[in-house]
Amino acid sequence: MKNTFLAFYLALKEVLRNRGRFLLVSMVIALITLLVLFIAALGEGLANGNRQYVANLDAQLIVFLDKSDYNISASRLDTNTARTIRRVDGVADAGPIYTSNTEIVSTEKPLKVSLLGVEAGRPGMPVIIEGREFRGGEAREAVIDRNVALRSGIKVGDVIEIRSTQGVDDQFFTLTVVGMVDGQSYFFAPTIFVPPATWEQIRPQSEADLNSDTPFPNIIAVKLADPSQVEVMKTRLIDQVSKIEVADIVTTINNIPGYAAQQGTVQTQGFFTLLIGVLVIGGFFQIQILQKVPQIGVLKAIGSSNGVVGWAAVIQIVVVTAMGVGIGGVLTYLFSLGLPPTIPFVFNGVRSFAAIILLLLIGPLGGLVSIIYAVRIEPLKALRLG
Amino acid sequence: MSSIALEVKDLVKSFSLDGAMINAVDNVSFQVHAGEFVALVGPSGSGKTTMLSILAALLSPTSGQVLIDGQDLAQMNEKRRVKLRREKIGFTFQSNNLIPFLTAQENVEFMLRLNGQADKAGRVRSAEILARLGLSDRLHNLPAQLSGGQQQRVAIARALIHNPAVVLADEPTASLDTERAFQVVETFAKLVHENNRAGIMVTHDLRMCQYVDRVLQMQDGKLVRAVETKKEIMELAHGAIKH
Numbered sequence: 158m159k160n161t162f163l164a165f166y167l168a169l170k171e172v173l174r175n176r177g178r179f180l181l182v183s184m185v186i187a188l189i190t191l192l193v194l195f196i197a198a199l200g201e202g203l204a205n206g207n208r209q210y211v212a213n214l215d216a217q218l219i220v221f222l223d224k225s226d227y228n229i230s231a232s233r234l235d236t237n238t239a240r241t242i243r244r245v246d247g248v249a250d251a252g253p254i255y256t257s258n259t260e261i262v263s264t265e266k267p268l269k270v271s272l273l274g275v276e277a278g279r280p281g282m283p284v285i286i287e288g289r290e291f292r293g294g295e296a297r298e299a300v301i302d303r304n305v306a307l308r309s310g311i312k313v314g315d316v317i318e319i320r321s322t323q324g325v326d327d328q329f330f331t332l333t334v335v336g337m338v339d340g341q342s343y344f345f346a347p348t349i350f351v352p353p354a355t356w357e358q359i360r361p362q363s364e365a366d367l368n369s370d371t372p373f374p375n376i377i378a379v380k381l382a383d384p385s386q387v388e389v390m391k392t393r394l395i396d397q398v399s400k401i402e403v404a405d406i407v408t409t410i411n412n413i414p415g416y417a418a419q420q421g422t423v424q425t426q427g428f429f430t431l432l433i434g435v436l437v438i439g440g441f442f443q444i445q446i447l448q449k450v451p452q453i454g455v456l457k458a459i460g461s462s463n464g465v466v467g468w469a470a471v472i473q474i475v476v477v478t479a480m481g482v483g484i485g486g487v488l489t490y491l492f493s494l495g496l497p498p499t500i501p502f503v504f505n506g507v508r509s510f511a512a513i514i515l516l517l518l519i520g521p522l523g524g525l526v527s528i529i530y531a532v533r534i535e536p537l538k539a540l541r542l543g
Numbered sequence: 544m545s546s547i548a549l550e551v552k553d554l555v556k557s558f559s560l561d562g563a564m565i566n567a568v569d570n571v572s573f574q575v576h577a578g579e580f581v582a583l584v585g586p587s588g589s590g591k592t593t594m595l596s597i598l599a600a601l602l603s604p605t606s607g608q609v610l611i612d613g614q615d616l617a618q619m620n621e622k623r624r625v626k627l628r629r630e631k632i633g634f635t636f637q638s639n640n641l642i643p644f645l646t647a648q649e650n651v652e653f654m655l656r657l658n659g660q661a662d663k664a665g666r667v668r669s670a671e672i673l674a675r676l677g678l679s680d681r682l683h684n685l686p687a688q689l690s691g692g693q694q695q696r697v698a699i700a701r702a703l704i705h706n707p708a709v710v711l712a713d714e715p716t717a718s719l720d721t722e723r724a725f726q727v728v729e730t731f732a733k734l735v736h737e738n739n740r741a742g743i744m745v746t747h748d749l750r751m752c753q754y755v756d757r758v759l760q761m762q763d764g765k766l767v768r769a770v771e772t773k774k775e776i777m778e779l780a781h782g783a784i785k786h
Contacts (some may be wrong), residue, residue, distance in 0.1 A: 460626070460654075
């Protein structure tokens with residue numbers, strides 16, 4: 158305990174008496190933190206933009222067309238598959254999901270959105286935070302993601318116009334916004350939800366598709382009676398329903414086109430930034446220890462143990478790193494306030510938290526060599542007595 | 544006669560140099576009593592710094608015994624040697640003596656902190672000893688704000704504050720001008736005598752010997768001469784001054 162107090166005493170006195178030097182190092186760490194957190198928040202934002210709707214589904218399993226490789230766009234199921242799935246023992250409910258995209262043109266600037274067809278009250282329909290769910294059938298009603306509202310100023314009760322390519326012609330449809338949901342981005346775009354029959358009419362479609370009024374769902378979200386029975390139900394669904402393949406939510410997300418590659422890229426950037434951080438901090442503390450060799454020699458010669466010297470070095474590194482990460486965190490937060498909503502930047506994600514923990518670890522990790530060096534300094538050589 | 548604070552018996556320290564064994568300290572024996580201030584002199588390479596390193600428990604002897612306050616260094620592991628250095632030994636070095644980010648008083652108090660004695664009384668004692676050394680107006684100055692002589696005096700205060708059995712000084716005047724060198728050694732001698740400590744000063748400057756009680760002269764690792772009478776010591780010191 159005495160050693161720890163002594164180590165704290167030495168470490169903090171040195172930091173306080175050399176504020177300028179240590180603040181400079183903290184600022185370097187703060188800049189690394191800003192960079193790492195920015196990459197992490199962008200990664201989180203991009204991931205959210207891609208997976209948010211799927212991740213927030215009130216379902217445990219997703220049903221795809223057999224051999225579609227869990228690719229939502231490549232999957233197209235029979236219209237009555239959802240009814241068949243609902244009859245399987247252990248299934249609480251199943252909701253078909255129809256995916257497409259379109260453009261809202263009634264706003265000042267056209268806004269590209271994901272157009273999702275879902276059945277009100279079934280899995281796939283997110284929780285309404287304002288207004289109400291749309292009516293069924295061919296109601297020209299829509300529920301919008303809050304991100305659409307933030308970007309365009311559209312509110313519940315407004316009438317929006319969307320452009321949709323039908324065959325080779327552009328057609329325009331009007332929809333009344335009746336409700337709002339939150340956190341439902343899909344495929345990098347905010348989302349609007351419409352009933353399946355409406356979706357079939359207004360979605361962009363080829364000349365050949367125009368002849369059919371039957372909407373075919375891409376996937377079906379399955380809510381289980383017992384959510385812990387994912388593996389059992391997966392097998393049971395495949396056994397009892399023909400021409401399907403079944404995935405859990407995580408597998409579905411990882412198979413969203415481009416998701417894994419994008420996240421891999423972001424994580425690699427983050428990793429290399431952290432690596433640079435480790436090297437910069439390691440370099441600084443190594444130089445500092447080299448400058449302090451005689452001082453450490455004196456400390457040891459007059460009776461300071463290796464524990465005191467080692468802990469003092471660790472505490473100093475932790476304090477300086479924590480200061481840098483703290484400053485960097487605040488800077489990132491302030492920076493994020495100035496970013497427009499179009500930039501996918503999520504600072505409060507798990508990824509940012511993990512990045513902060515990693516950043517706090519890179520100090521001691523980077524300084525590890527210098528700590529070992531400090532502990533191994535022989536007073537005799539340091540004082541040039543040997 | 545006061546008690547023996549330091550006893551060296553048949554001490555040998557050998558090094559291997561180009562395959563040959565060299566005795567840096569060769570069968571040396573002596574004693575230093577509490578309250579006695581001894582100078583260890585000799586030309587470069589005579590073995591005095593090696594001797595001091597062994598006495599400071601920084602270097603293990605090849606053979607022989609070193610007893611500090613009755614404790615045999617040879618019987619100690621590194622942990623106990625660190626404890627001995629902390630409790631029983633005071634040390635001043637040629638230079639780089641002080642912790643640069645601690646004030647003069649904090650540097651002195653650091654020895655008390657190491658020994659778990661950093662209380663209010665210790666704080667008063669550190670201020671008193673620094674005042675005795677003429678540094679009462681420098682208590683809160685950092686080493687960089689002190690002259691070389693002032694830094695050495697702070698180091699002396701630090702070496703004595705925890706009442707060690709033995710106080711060792713390695714060329715304490717090496718980086719000082721003549722006037723300050725005399726001042727520092729005179730003060731050192733006074734404090735050793737007043738506090739009844741055993742003091743050993745390694746120096747190549749024989750002029751400084753006028754303040755010591757005994758001079759041990761080393762050559763080629765051996766103790767070749769002990770100058771013990773005040774008259775002889777003064778002759779040695781003044782001879783050096785004349786030269």
